[in-house]
Amino acid sequence: MTDELKNQESKSEKLWRATRHTFSSATFKANQYKQVVQKKIDLGAVHKKIGQLHTELGKMIDDCLEAGHKQVLERDEAIRLLQRLGSLKKAAALLEEEIEAIRAETPPEEEVHVEPISEEEENKQPE
Numbered sequence: 001m002t003d004e005l006k007n008q009e010s011k012s013e014k015l016w017r018a019t020r021h022t023f024s025s026a027t028f029k030a031n032q033y034k035q036v037v038q039k040k041i042d043l044g045a046v047h048k049k050i051g052q053l054h055t056e057l058g059k060m061i062d063d064c065l066e067a068g069h070k071q072v073l074e075r076d077e078a079i080r081l082l083q084r085l086g087s088l089k090k091a092a093a094l095l096e097e098e099i100e101a102i103r104a105e106t107p108p109e110e111e112v113h114v115e116p117i118s119e120e121e122e123n124k125q126p127e
Contacts (some may be wrong), residue, residue: 028107035102043095050088057081 044076060081064072 025107031107036099039095039099039102043092043099046088046092046095050085050092053081053085053088057085077109 057078060077061072064075064078069075073082
């Protein structure tokens, strides 16, 4: 009877351990997915700003050329737009790296804590 009780306990322990592992893994994956989605939303916003700056820069260049200005890219406004564009591109690259880092994360290993059974408990007969 003791072997049957031990076997039953070990089955329930295995089931509980598997359940905890599954829950932990699912929670980790859900959190990972949430973080990736948020970073992608941020990346989309940065790409939208980059597109707007391209449009603004193109319009400024066209306006300057129509007005007969020479050396358009040396103007303060053009330099300012190009600097903003460069910083946005760096921000986009950083976000892409962060997304890859999040995807590469693995769930933390679950600590297995088993309390040793004393000889008295091991030899104890069920009542």
